[in-house]
Amino acid sequence: MTDEQEMLFSLDEKADDAGTPPGFRLHRLELLNWGTFHQEVRTFRLDGSNSLLTGDIGSGKSTVVDAITTLLLPANRIEYNKAAGAQKKERTLMSYVRGFHKSTRSAGGEYSKPVALRGTGKLTVVLGVFHNAVLGKSITLAITLWATQEAGQPNRFYSLVEGEQSIAGDFANFGQDPAKLKKQLRAAGASLHETFDPYAAAFKRQFGISGNQAMELFHRTVSMKQVENITNFVRTNMLEEDDVEARIGNLIHHFDDLKKAHDAVLRAKDQIALLTPITEGAAQHTALSRDDEFARQQRDQLHPWFTDRKLQLSIEHQTELQNTGLRLQEDSGKLATEITQLRLDLAAVKEDIRGNGGGRLAAIEAEAARLGEESRSQRVRFEKYAEAAAELGLQAPADRVQFDANRARLADVEKDLAAAANEVQDTRTELTMTRTVLTGRASDIAAELTSLQARPNLLPRPQVELRRRLCDGTGIQESELPYAGELLRVRDGEAAWEGAAERTLRGFALSLLVPSEHYAAVSGWVDGNNLRGRLVYLKIGESYTPKPAEAGTLATKIAIKQGTPFRNFLLDELSSRFDYFCCDTLEDFRRRSKALTANGQLKGGRGRHEKDDRQELSDRRNYVLGWDNLDKISRFRAEQDEVQGQLSVVAGQLTRVNDSLGAIGRQNQQLGIIGAVSDFAELSWQLTARRIEELKAEKARLESTSDVLRELTAKEAELTGKLDRLQVRADDVQRRIGSNEGAAKDIVEAIEDCREVLHETPLTDDVGVLAAVARLAAAELAGKPLTYKNTGTVESAVRNGLTDSIDALSKQIARAAEKTVRLMAEFRNKYPNETTEIDAALESAVDFGKLLEQLVGNDLPRFEAHFKESLNQNTIHEVVAFNAFLDSRRQDIVNRIGEINLSLAGIEYNTGRHIQLEHQNSTDLDVRQFGLDLRACSEGTIGDDDQYSEQKYLQVARLIERFRGRDGYTTLDERWTAKVTDVRNWFTFSASEKWTETGEEFEHFTDSGGKSGGQKEKLAYTILAAALAFQFGLASGKGAGKNAGSGRSFRFVVIDEAFGRGSDESARYGLELFQRMKLQLLIVTPLQKIHVIEPFVSHVGFVANTNGDDSQLRNMTIQEYRDERARRAG
Known part of the structure; x- marks a missing residue:
């Protein structure tokens, strides 16, 4: 063997000269009232050695296995009787506690029901004693259960004690009260746990188990037959699952802060976008109103201006007439002298004619x-x-x-x-x-x-004048005596009901509101003066508790002016007096006892109906509600x-x-x-x-x-003709004098008329208005002179032009006001918190302008700065850290595979060959895209200028929103997040069979597909052994757990029926492999496979259940088992 191959077998515990088996091993298992192990304590003695648990099918072998897994794993992770091929939920923790062992038909025969060996309140105890011979230390684990109801989950608690305990010695003599049992156990030094997690942490510390996957792998060995997929097996059994939820939570938390900052920027920009046309519209309305006012001032000054010009021109013409009169008088005197002389000459000629016949x-x-x-x-x-x-x-x-x-x-x-x-x-x-x-x-x-x-209100002038007289007479400020109509208006969006509301509320709107402190003064003045009109006033009490207006009534369509001290009184009046339901249909109107239609038909108590169309419903000149009269x-x-x-x-x-x-x-x-x-x-x-x-x-x-007479006659005719001509001239001069005098008289009257007009309507001192009128007159004259005669004609033409301009301006003003107020209302509806004290009225334009100025000059720059800081300093840094963490976990996996391969190198898979795990980057599209997206979020950020990056925000937002779970895709996004942030999924794994001497590859495979049954089992045992060595920390060197050298390790493995179904050769390979690893095996198998297993075990537990309701467990050594078998064979 090479040094690496020796590593697996160079166990710390092997140093014991006496060959003492290392690690914690199961020495004894005790069962009380567990499944069909009923009433008496059943004990299975293993003494830390390999043991066989066998018996006929249905005798209770899996029941024993499930008892062991219940001691070491949480019940919600166990699929009971899985190794025996049971269906899910066929057995449960409650079925073991109650002892369900068969089913009977219900009384009516409709369904079957389980039959229990035990009722509620009966205690079940599973107890295991683990012993470490090297350390000379025993640990007793136990779970105590009892049912309080027929179904559901049983109650339980877990106990752990350093030392040996037994059910008979330590879980007896307390009656059936679990509280007394707990007290007894605590007195014996046991640590008790109500839940599994702290209990598991305690026994893992005792057994030297460092990871969470070790016990999961323990559970898998119970029923594992083959490694169907190497990638899934490595991910599940050899690599630790990372806790990324907290880090993702931090990412989401920082992003939530970033999103708030980003939303603040977007909100500010949206508000600016909405406020800009409002301020522009208000400015346009102001400018148009100013133009309109200026045009009206010009029109008002037309008559005085043209009258003044006519006066000046008339005075000039009067001077001309006076000069003309003097010239005509002079001409008349000269003509009179000539005519007198001609008449004398004519008289002499006539005398001569008479003397000559x-x-x-x-x-x-x-x-x-x-x-x-x-x-x-x-x-x-x-x-x-x-x-x-x-x-x-x-x-x-x-x-x-x-x-x-x-x-x-x-x-x-x-x-x-x-x-x-x-x-x-x-x-x-x-x-x-x-x-x-x-x-x-x-x-x-x-x-x-x-x-x-x-004034800003819409009240009729007589009402305003009457209040002014009242306030002058009492010394009360007008603002302290408002009319109700000044404090009420129809809400935005209720324009369809405005006419009906105005008509219904008119009487109340024209009522004067008199606080208690002014009541005496007001009532005294009213009584002592001729009002020259009608006044209704209401005495206002100290406090009112208005009831909420019912939805759909007229009261809900009326807004009250912000800040008025009369608010509660008005709410009370509206909800009690004007609780008319606003009905869109006559059917609804007829059903209600108090109702109102949009056309103004009113229905009150006792069947009274009223509709007053004396004034047009939509004539806004009669409206009195509101505080904006534009x-x-x-x-x-x-x-x-x-x-x-x-x-x-x-x-x-x-x-x-x-x-x-x-x-x-x-x-x-x-x-x-x-x-x-x-x-x-x-x-x-x-x-x-x-x-x-x-x-x-x-x-x-x-x-x-007569010739003389003819000459005299001719002379007479000549003189007469000349006299006639002079007389004609004299008459013409006299006519002109008369005409001139008449004109002079007329001009005097015109001058007086002009002066009278100017006295009544004098010229303004506003030179701008006068200059504008002069320009209009000049434009109308188009180069023709202005005379005292044509001033009226020119004035009329200019007036018509100005009136047309004013009409056009009025329409523009109305449109600008309507649009601006509508935009204000839209802004208020969208941002009510910012506008609680601001009305959708033109007089609020200054307030809206202040909002815009605050946003542009202060809020938006501040929000943008905060957003940039939050993006670059917090969120991006967190993304970078998360990326770095996942990269480090990726490297950990690479290192972990290397450590596992050290274990695999020490296991001869075939003669001269061993198995090595290989890792490749996953080709999963989600995983690969996630890696790209994560790098895109973090690249180009550290060290960059602190600048606003909407693109970077959107990149992060897309990632975080999937972490959080998008609306409608929550489950899908949860699965996606679990997949892409589990670094184990970044790899796929395969196995390579290599020559030990050369390292050359003999065969490569990703699963056991295509292998024979025995080969599949052999591959399963090999990878399982490596996984156990890694998870239980059995190897020395880099592959060892953190408890290596402390003598603490866990050496117990249960294999349920795996050896019973495989080939003899593969079963023998597995047994030899686990024996070389010094693992204690509990092998659960039917009787027919014992001949293969027998050489490797020291103890046998034989389970029998003759009647199906009382399982028995017989302990014997392997030799006793052989002797018994021989006797029965003989």
């Missing part, structure tokens, strides 16, 4: 002048008559017949005009009343807007614009009606003109014109008879 001419001229004047008067009357006739639908009279016909129709025309005048006047009266109503509404809206802009302001402004538009329409209609009345008045005047002409002669200017022509002819004849 001009008397008749003078008479003709006088008559012609008179007739000419008469003709002109007749023509003017005719033209007026004809114009009046045309306007009244009559014909201009060409003769007396037509004139008489017109006079006959005058009465009917007068009647028709009177009827038309009455109708138009009625229309004017209606329009005037409409204008009065609209003007009053416009004034009310303006006052309401002024009031709303000065929407209400916007709607009042829209109404203001609408009323202004209606006023403009009514003004136009009144203008047209007034024009109609004026036309009717003119027609009445025309009727008077026609009625004033009583004779057709007053209109017949044609006859007068013919007479004038006749006189002109006569004058011409007279003038042609």
